[in-house]
Amino acid sequence: MSLIPPQLSLDLKSSYMPKTINDFLDSISTICDVSKRVTKLDEFWKKLEEEMRKIDVFKRSFLST
Numbered sequence: 001m002s003l004i005p006p007q008l009s010l011d012l013k014s015s016y017m018p019k020t021i022n023d024f025l026d027s028i029s030t031i032c033d034v035s036k037r038v039t040k041l042d043e044f045w046k047k048l049e050e051e052m053r054k055i056d057v058f059k060r061s062f063l064s065t
Contacts, residue, residue, distance in 0.1 A: 024044060031037040 028037055028040055031040060
């Protein structure tokens with residue numbers, strides 16, 4: 001039985017997240033194929049949105065106590 005709500009648990013998937021936006025832009029700039037570049041941008045954007053949702057859940061749970 002877990003005491004941590006699933007919304008607050010850490011996601012330990014191994015995926016690359018650049019440390020800075022410059023790192024990300026450097027990695028994108030090396031991709032010549034436009035469709036692959038757009039796919040990479042979309043994946044990055046989705047990861048950012050997911051992280052923002054996690055932060056929002058944490059804020060709500062923290063502020064409600």
